[in-house]
Amino acid sequence: MSRQRSMESILASEYVTIGELARLTDSRYSTLKFYTEEGMLPFEQAEENLTRRYKREETVARILRIKQWKSDGLSIPQMKEALGVNQ
Template sequence: MSRQRSMETILADEFVSIGELVRLTDSRYSTLKYYTEEGMLPFEQAEENLTRRYRRVETVALILRIRTMKSQGMSVPQMKEALLQR
C-alpha cells in the first residue's frame, strides 16, 4: 500500500487517484467508482501499475456538476445524457 500524498502535492499534480478525488470532493469512494463504471468520470490508465488516473481540475468540476444534477432530481440516465451534451 502506498503512502498518502499531501494535499499540497495533490493540488499541484495534473492527475489524481480515485482516493485523492474522495479527499478533494468529500465524496464516497463507492459513489465515484460507480460514476466511473457508468462512464461518467473519464480516466486514463497508467500502464506501469494499471492505476486509473483522473485529470484533477476537469474531474472535480465534473463531480460538482453531477452533484448539482443529482440534487435537482435527475436520474443517472438523465445525467449521462446531459454529460454527453457538454
C-alpha cells in the same frame, strides 16, 4: 499500500487517483467508482501499475456538476445524457 499524498501535492498535480478525488470532493469512494463504471468520469490507465488516473481540474468540476444535478433530482440516465455519455 502507499502513503497518502499531502493535499498540497494533490492540488499541484495534473492527475489524481480516485481516492484523492474522494478527498477533494468530499465524495464516497464507492460513489466515484460507480460513476467511473457508468462512464461518467473519464480516466487514463497508467501502464506501469494499471492505476486509473483522472485529470484533476476537469474531473473535480464534473463531480461537482454531478452532485448539483443529483440535488436537483436528475436521474443517472439524465445525467449521462447531459454529459454526452453513451448509454
